Amino acid sequence: MLLKLGSKGPEVAKLQTALGIGADGNFGPGTEKALKEWQAKMGLAADGIAGDATFQRLNLGPIDNPVSESAPAPAVEVPASDFKLAALKGHIPDAIIAQIPETAKKFGITNTLRLAHVLGQCAHESGNFKIFKENLNYSADGLKKIFGKYFPGNLNESYARQPEKIANRVYGGRMGNGDEASGDGYRYAGRGAIQLTGKSNYAAFDKFVDDDIMANPDLVATKYSLMSAAWFFWKNNLWSICDQGASEATVTAVTKRVNGGTIGLADRIKHFNEYYNLLK
Numbered sequence: 001m002l003l004k005l006g007s008k009g010p011e012v013a014k015l016q017t018a019l020g021i022g023a024d025g026n027f028g029p030g031t032e033k034a035l036k037e038w039q040a041k042m043g044l045a046a047d048g049i050a051g052d053a054t055f056q057r058l059n060l061g062p063i064d065n066p067v068s069e070s071a072p073a074p075a076v077e078v079p080a081s082d083f084k085l086a087a088l089k090g091h092i093p094d095a096i097i098a099q100i101p102e103t104a105k106k107f108g109i110t111n112t113l114r115l116a117h118v119l120g121q122c123a124h125e126s127g128n129f130k131i132f133k134e135n136l137n138y139s140a141d142g143l144k145k146i147f148g149k150y151f152p153g154n155l156n157e158s159y160a161r162q163p164e165k166i167a168n169r170v171y172g173g174r175m176g177n178g179d180e181a182s183g184d185g186y187r188y189a190g191r192g193a194i195q196l197t198g199k200s201n202y203a204a205f206d207k208f209v210d211d212d213i214m215a216n217p218d219l220v221a222t223k224y225s226l227m228s229a230a231w232f233f234w235k236n237n238l239w240s241i242c243d244q245g246a247s248e249a250t251v252t253a254v255t256k257r258v259n260g261g262t263i264g265l266a267d268r269i270k271h272f273n274e275y276y277n278l279l280k
Contacts, residue, residue, distance in 0.1 A: 002257075003050040005032050015050055018058040020149070045261035054260030083115060087278040092119065093129050096193075099226040106208060106227065107234040112279040114233075117242040120251065120272030121258050122193035122229050132221040134190030134197070136163035136170075176200025191220035192228035194258060205231050232258075246276055 003012055007027040016023040019034045032048040039054075040046040083104070088097050100115070109115050126132055140160040143151050147170050151159065159165050164186045171177050171185030175198025178184045190197040196205060202220070205228055206213045213219050220228050233239065238257055244250045251269045255262055 003027055004048065005029070015055070015058070039261055045256075045263065047256075047261065049256070051257050051260045057260055083112065084279050088119075088275065091274065091278060092123075096122075096129055096226050099224075103227045103230045107230040108239060109230060111243070112276065113246060114239055114242045116246070116272050116276035116279055117238075117251070117254050118226075118230055118233055119275045120268055121254060122226065123271040123275075124264050124268045125195070125229075125258070126193045126225075129193065132192060132225045133218075134167075134195055136166045136186075136189060137161055138166060171198065174198065176203065188217055191217060191225075193225045194229040194232050196220050196228045196232070204235075246272070 003015060005027055009025055012027045012031070013023040013025040015027075015035070016025075016031055019031070019038055021030060021034050035050060035054075036046040036048045039048070083100065085097050085100060096119075100109075103109065104115065109118065123129060138146065138160065140156045143156040143159060143166065147166075150170050159169060164183075167186035167189045168180045168183055169185065171189065172180035172182065174185075175188075176184075177188060177199045184199050188197065188199045188202050196202060199214075202213055202217060205220070205224075208231065209219075209224060209227070211219050211223070213224070233242070236257060238254060241250065241253050241257065244253070248269055251272050252262060252265060255265055255268050
């Protein structure tokens with residue numbers, strides 16, 4: 001789901017509040033202008049369109065949409081032999097390849113297009129499958145630049161280079177987390193190939209795995225790094241976009257839903273093409 005000029009409703013009001021403008025729930029020219037300015041400041045494509053990644057970046061959680069979280073997509077048997085997984089060896093870590101069969105069955109990765117789109121986005125977001133936990137080791141200047149509204153005055157100086165304190169302040173009271181003192185902000189900070197963030201998102205994903213990730217959230221960064229990303233694709237109905245093809249326009253459309261803009265687009269296209277050609 002995307003919010004843009006003409007959109008209306010409570011999700012628009014949430015966006016407006018986060019941008020520091022009047023929250024009337026109507027996405028008009030003023031909201032578009034404020035969003036474009038914020039996107040430009042964050043180094044995103046300033047297109048004035050808000051997707052789930054924009055909401056995550058604003059610490060608001062995903063946009064509510066009609067996709068149910070009560071049950072996964074119908075399990076479709078996709079034997080590993082249906083995908084040329086051996087062709088991915090040397091291009092993707094073995095630990096990620098090992099997650100593909102179960103992930104595919106659980107969240108509807110039923111063709112090579114979907115798999116290539118997921119892997120392409122994950123490769124970029126995780127620095128070539130090397131980073132599966134959010135880096136919150138910000139300097140004082142970095143805090144002002146990225147999370148300025150949470151650090152008025154010189155408060156940023158007492159939080160700088162303290163990831164746990166930073167996460168608890170920035171994410172506290174949001175996305176299902178308790179307040180800053182609860183420690184939920186750091187406990188449920190971003191993990192996985194497309195970073196799962198916030199207690200409510202962890203709880204939603206927890207329904208689909210055997211392990212208790214609420215008690216062991218680091219499993220999202222290890223055992224479920226790929227599956228948590230596929231859950232994001234499934235939950236937000238990105239399969240309907242992925243199935244449109246292998247063109248750069250399709251990768252761009254997927255990127256906007258994942259990133260909230262088109263930052264890193266060339267790298268995402270490169271990875272998608274690499275994996276798709278290997279899997280064909």
